[in-house]
Amino acid sequence: xxxxxxxxxxxxxxxxxxxxxxxxxxxxxxxxxxxxxxxxxxxxxxxxxxxxxxxxxxxxxxxxxxxxxxxxxxxxxxxxxxxxxxxxxxxxxxxxxxxxxxxxxxxxxxxxxxxxxxxxxxxxxxxxxxxxxxxxxxxxxxxxxxxxxxxxxxxxxxxxxxxxxxxxxxxxxxxxxxxxxxxxxxxxxxxxxxxxxxxxxxxxxxxxxxxxxxxxxxxxxxxxxxxxxxxxxxx
Amino acid sequence: xxxxxxxxxxxxxxxxxxxxxxxxxxxxxxxxxxxxxxxxxxxxxxxxxxxxxxxxxxxxxxxxxxxxxxxxxxxxxxxxxxxxxxxxxxxxxxxxxxxxxxxxxxxxxxxxxxxxxxxxxxxxxxxxxxxxxxxxxxxxxxxxxxxxxxxxxxxxxxxxxxxxxxxxxxxxxxxxxxxxxxxxxxxxxxxxxxxxxxxxxxxxxxxxxxxxxxxxxxxxxxxxxxxxxxxxxxxxxxxxxxxxxxxxxxxxxxxxxxxxxxxxxxxxxxxxxxxxxxxxxxxxxxxxxxxxxxxxxxxxxxxxxxxxxxxxxxxxxxxxxxxxxxxxxxxxxxxxxxxxxxxxxxxxxxxxxxxxxxxxxxxxxxxxxxxxxxxxxxxxxxxxxxxxxxxxxxxxxxxxxxxxxx
Numbered sequence: 001x002x003x004x005x006x007x008x009x010x011x012x013x014x015x016x017x018x019x020x021x022x023x024x025x026x027x028x029x030x031x032x033x034x035x036x037x038x039x040x041x042x043x044x045x046x047x048x049x050x051x052x053x054x055x056x057x058x059x060x061x062x063x064x065x066x067x068x069x070x071x072x073x074x075x076x077x078x079x080x081x082x083x084x085x086x087x088x089x090x091x092x093x094x095x096x097x098x099x100x101x102x103x104x105x106x107x108x109x110x111x112x113x114x115x116x117x118x119x120x121x122x123x124x125x126x127x128x129x130x131x132x133x134x135x136x137x138x139x140x141x142x143x144x145x146x147x148x149x150x151x152x153x154x155x156x157x158x159x160x161x162x163x164x165x166x167x168x169x170x171x172x173x174x175x176x177x178x179x180x181x182x183x184x185x186x187x188x189x190x191x192x193x194x195x196x197x198x199x200x201x202x203x204x205x206x207x208x209x210x211x212x213x214x215x216x217x218x219x220x221x222x223x224x225x226x227x228x229x230x231x232x233x234x235x
Numbered sequence: 236x237x238x239x240x241x242x243x244x245x246x247x248x249x250x251x252x253x254x255x256x257x258x259x260x261x262x263x264x265x266x267x268x269x270x271x272x273x274x275x276x277x278x279x280x281x282x283x284x285x286x287x288x289x290x291x292x293x294x295x296x297x298x299x300x301x302x303x304x305x306x307x308x309x310x311x312x313x314x315x316x317x318x319x320x321x322x323x324x325x326x327x328x329x330x331x332x333x334x335x336x337x338x339x340x341x342x343x344x345x346x347x348x349x350x351x352x353x354x355x356x357x358x359x360x361x362x363x364x365x366x367x368x369x370x371x372x373x374x375x376x377x378x379x380x381x382x383x384x385x386x387x388x389x390x391x392x393x394x395x396x397x398x399x400x401x402x403x404x405x406x407x408x409x410x411x412x413x414x415x416x417x418x419x420x421x422x423x424x425x426x427x428x429x430x431x432x433x434x435x436x437x438x439x440x441x442x443x444x445x446x447x448x449x450x451x452x453x454x455x456x457x458x459x460x461x462x463x464x465x466x467x468x469x470x471x472x473x474x475x476x477x478x479x480x481x482x483x484x485x486x487x488x489x490x491x492x493x494x495x496x497x498x499x500x501x502x503x504x505x506x507x508x509x510x511x512x513x514x515x516x517x518x519x520x521x522x523x524x525x526x527x528x529x530x531x532x533x534x535x536x537x538x539x540x541x542x543x544x545x546x547x548x549x550x551x552x553x554x555x556x557x558x559x560x561x562x563x564x565x566x567x568x569x570x571x572x573x574x575x576x577x578x579x580x581x582x583x584x585x586x587x588x589x590x591x592x593x594x595x596x597x598x599x600x601x602x603x604x605x606x607x608x609x610x611x612x613x614x615x616x617x618x619x620x621x622x623x624x625x626x627x628x629x630x631x632x633x634x635x636x637x638x639x640x641x
Contacts, residue, residue, distance in 0.1 A: 055636060058539075060539055060635050060636055061636060081543060081544075084538065084541045084542065084543055084544075085541065085543075086541075087539065087540060087541040088540065088541025088542075089541070093539055093540055095536065095539075095639065097639075099532065099533070099536035099539075099639065101248065101533060101536075101537075102255070102533070103248055103251035103252055103255055104244075104247075104248065104251075108244070108247075111244075112241075112244060113540055113541070115239070115241035115244050116239065116241060116541060116542060116546070117239065118239030160540075
C-alpha cells in the first residue's frame with residue numbers, strides 16, 4: 001500500500017499541555033495510519049488522549065512533536081487559516097453535543113457549510129434535502145434545533161458533517177448525550193455511511209456500543225496506543 | 236480555493252440572533268432611538284438658536300456686510316462719513332436688500348428725562364427690506380420717506396422719557412463742523428422690538444433730515460443683506476473693490492462675540508453628540524460582548540467546522556450595524572417628528588431679559604438641516620462600527636476547543 005492510500009498518518013505524535021506549569025503528556029508518541037474507507041474507534045478511559053488525538057487529526061489542535069498527515073497534507077505546514085480551509089473542505093465533524101446553529105433550521109444548518117464552500121443555492125438546497133431524506137429526517141427540515149430531539153439533532157449534525165463529502169469524518173463521543181436506542185440508530189447510520197459511501201470514519205469513545213460497530217479498535221492509555229484490533233463490523 | 240462569504244445567511248443569522256434575545260435588544264434599540272432622537276432635536280434647537288443669532292445680528296443694523304469709513308468704529312461721528320451717489324446700486328452676488336444710513340451718537344430729551352442714544356437716519360422703504368424694523372410691533376405711524384421729519388422711538392425709551400406718540404422731543408448731536416446741534420421732532424411711532432436694548436438705543440428719523448441736522452450730505456454706513464450667509468466674503472470683496480477708500484466688513488468681523496457664539500454652536504453640537512454616542516457605545520459594547528460570550532460555544536463550533544475568522548468578525552459587526560442602523564433610522568424618524576411638533580417654536584418670553592445677550596429672541600424655532608440628519612446618520616453608524624470592534628475581536632479570538640469544552 002502506497003503512502004497516498006492512507007487518509008491519516010500519525011508519526012511520533014506528541015501533545016504536551018502545561019497545567020499550572022506542570023507538563024501533561026496527553027499524547028506521548030503515537031504512530032498509526034488510517035486507510036481509505038476504514039471505520040476506526042479510538043477507545044480508552046478519560047484522559048487517555050483519544051479526544052486530543054482526534055483534535056490533532058482534525059487540525060483543531062497542534063502537535064507538540066511528530067507529524068499528522070491528512071489526505072497527504074502535513075498539518076504542521078498549514079497556517080491556522082489553511083487549517084480552517086482544510087476542516088471546511090476535507091474533514092467533517094460530529095460533536096458530542098451536536099453544536100448546531102440554534103437560529104437556523106435543520107436544512108439551513110446542513111446548507112451552511114456548503115454556503116461557506118461557495119456552493120450555489122440550488123445545489124445546496126438539493127443536496128441538503130437529499131441528505132436529510134437519506135438520514136430519515138427530511139420532514140424535519142424546517143425545524144430549528146430546539147424543536148428536535150437529541151437523536152434528531154445528532155442526525156442533522158451528521159448530515160451537516162458529510163453533506164459536502166469530506167474525505168474524513170471525525171466523531172467525538174457522538175453517543176454521549178443519546179439513549180441506547182438512539183445510539184444504536186446513530187451507529188447504524190455511521191456504519192451505513194462508511195459502507196455505502198466509503199467514507200473514512202474515526203470516532204473517539206468510551207461507549208462499548210460504538211466500539212462494537214467499528215471495524216478497527218485502537219486502544220489508548222496514557223497517551224500511547226496499547227492495542228490495535230481489526231474486527232468484522234457488527235451490531 | 237477560498238472560503239466564500241455567505242452574506243445572506245450571515246444577515247439572516249444576525250437578524251435571528253437579535254430576535255432570539257429580543258427583550259435585551261429591544262431595550263438597546265430603545266436607548267439608541269431615544270439618544271438619536273434627542274440628539275437630533277437638541278441639534279435642531281441649537282441650529283435654531285444659531286439661525287436666530289445670525290438673523291438678530293444681521294437685522295440689528297449690521298447686515299451681512301457693511302461698508303464703513305476707516306476709523307468710524309472707534310469714533311462714530313459724521314466726520315467719518317462718506318459720500319454715496321444718489322443713483323448708487325450695489326452689484327453684489329446674492330443681494331437680498333441694502334440701505335445706506337447716517338448713524339451718530341446723540342442725546343434725546345423729553346420734558347421729563349434725557350438719554351444717550353444712537354440717532355439713525357434711514358430711507359424707510361429700504362430699511363424695511365433688511366433690518367429688524369420690518370418685524371417690530373408698531374404703535375402709531377412709520378416714517379414715510381427719507382425726508383420725514385418725525386421720529387420713531389422704542390417702547391422702552393418712551394417709558395424712560397415718559398413720552399408718547401405725537402409729543403415733541405429734542406435730538407442733540409455733533410454736526411459736521413464739530414459744533415453741537417439740536418432740533419425738535421414729533422414722535423410718529425413707538426416700536427416694540429424683540430429686545431428692550433434695541434428699543435432703548437435706536438432712534439430713527441429720515442436720512443435727509445438727519446443729514447440736514449448734521450449739515451452734511453454724507454452717509455456713515457452702507458449695509459447689505461444677502462440671501463445666503465455663505466456669500467458674505469464674496470460680497471465683501473466686491474464691496475471693498477467698489478469702495479476702495481472705505482472698509483468693507485462682514486458681520487462676524489463687526490460682531491466678534493456673536494461670531495464666537497455662532498461657531499461655538501457647531502462645536503457644542505459635536506460635543507453633545509459625542510457624549511450621547513459615547514454613553515450609547517458603552518451600552519452597545521456591553522450588549523454585544525454579552526452576546527458573544529453567550530454564543531462562545533457556537534462561535535467555537537463555527538471556527539471548528541472551518542469558518543474563517545474574518546467571516547466571524549463580519550457576523551458580529553453585521554449584528555451591531557443592524558441594530559444600530561434600525562435604531563438610528565427610527566431615532567431620526569422620531570427626531571424629525573419631535574422637531575415638527577415644535578415647529579411653532581418654544582416660547583422663551585419669560586426669560587427674555589436673560590437670553591437677549593445670547594442673541595436669542597423670545598421664540599426659539601428648531602431648524603433641521605439635511606446636513607445635520609446626514610451627519611447624525613453617518614456618525615452614529617461609525618460609532619456603531621467602532622463599538623462592535625471589541626466584541627468582534629473577542630469573537631475572533633475564540634479558541635474552538637476551549638469554547639466547545641465549556
